[in-house]
Amino acid sequence: EVQLVESGGGLVQPGGSLKLSCTASGFSFSGYDIHWVRQASGKGLEWVGRIKTKPETYATAYVTSLQGRFALSRDDSKNTAYLQMNSLKTEDTAVYYCARRRYPNSFDIWGQGTVVIVSS
Amino acid sequence: DIVMTQSPLSLSVTPGESASISCKSSQSLLHGDGYYCLDWYLQKPGQSPQLLIYLASYRASGVPDRFSGSGSGTDFTLKINRVEAEDVGVYFCMQVLQTPVTFGQGTRLEIK
Numbered sequence: 001e002v003q004l005v006e007s008g009g010g011l012v013q014p015g016g017s018l019k020l021s022c023t024a025s026g027f028s029f030s031g032y033d034i035h036w037v038r039q040a041s042g043k044g045l046e047w048v049g050r051i052k053t054k055p056e057t058y059a060t061a062y063v064t065s066l067q068g069r070f071a072l073s074r075d076d077s078k079n080t081a082y083l084q085m086n087s088l089k090t091e092d093t094a095v096y097y098c099a100r101r102r103y104p105n106s107f108d109i110w111g112q113g114t115v116v117i118v119s120s
Numbered sequence: 121d122i123v124m125t126q127s128p129l130s131l132s133v134t135p136g137e138s139a140s141i142s143c144k145s146s147q148s149l150l151h152g153d154g155y156y157c158l159d160w161y162l163q164k165p166g167q168s169p170q171l172l173i174y175l176a177s178y179r180a181s182g183v184p185d186r187f188s189g190s191g192s193g194t195d196f197t198l199k200i201n202r203v204e205a206e207d208v209g210v211y212f213c214m215q216v217l218q219t220p221v222t223f224g225q226g227t228r229l230e231i232k
Contacts, residue, residue, distance in 0.1 A: 027149070035221065044223060044224075044226045045161075045169065045226070047213075047214075047221040050219065050221070061220070063220045088166055097169070099169075100215070104155065104174065104178075105171075106159040107161070107171055107214075108174075108181070110168040110169055110170070111167055111168065112168055
C-alpha cells in the first residue's frame with residue numbers, strides 16, 4: 001500500500017524543540033518532493049515547507065513566517081523525511097501533515113497527521 | 121506571496137443538485153509548460169485532505185467524474201454535479217506555481 005506515516009508529535013513547552021518524521025512505504029520515496037502542511041484546530045491549511053529530491057540538491061523552501069525556526073531534511077535510505085522544529089511557539093500548535101509531490105501530479109498522497117501541542 | 125481567495129465560504133446543497141466553488145489567485149498561475157498550477161482538495165470530517173483536481177482540470181485517480189475543474193489565468197472553478205452525502209467536507213484550492221505554496225480559506229459544503 002502506498003502511504004506516508006507521520007510520527008513524533010506531542011506536547012512541548014514554548015521555546016522547546018520537536019522533530020517530526022514522515023516515513024514512506026509502497027513507492028519510490030527518493031523520486032518525490034515531500035511537503036509539510038499544518039492545520040490548527042478548526043482552521044484552514046497552511047503550507048510549512050518542502051524538500052526536493054537529490055537531483056535537485058535536496059533544495060528546501062519554507063513559509064516566510066517561520067523565520068528560520070524549522071528545518072527540513074530527508075534520508076532516502078530510510079524512506080523518511082524530517083521536520084525539525086525549534087523555538088516552538090503556542091501558535092505552532094497544529095496537526096502536521098506530510099504529502100508527496102512529483103510534477104505534474106500534486107499532493108496525491110497525504111499522511112494521517114501528527115499532533116503538536118505547544119503549551120506550558 | 122500569491123493570495124488565494126475562495127467563495128463562497130460555505131454551501132448548503134440538496135442531494136442531486138450541483139455546486140460550484142470559485143477560487144481566485146492574486147496572480148496568474150500559468151506554468152511555463154502551459155498548465156495552470158492550481159489544485160483542489162477535499163478534507164472530509166476527521167480525515168486528511170485528498171486530492172480531487174490537479175493542474176486546474178485533471179481529475180485525480182479514483183475521483184468520480186461528478187467533479188470537474190476549470191479556469192485559467194487567475195480564475196478557477198470546481199463544479200460538483202449530482203452532489204451526494206459523501207461529498208460533505210471542506211474544499212480547498214491551492215496554488216503550487218511558486219513557493220510559498222498557498223491555500224484558499226476553504227469552502228464548507230453541507231447537505232440540506
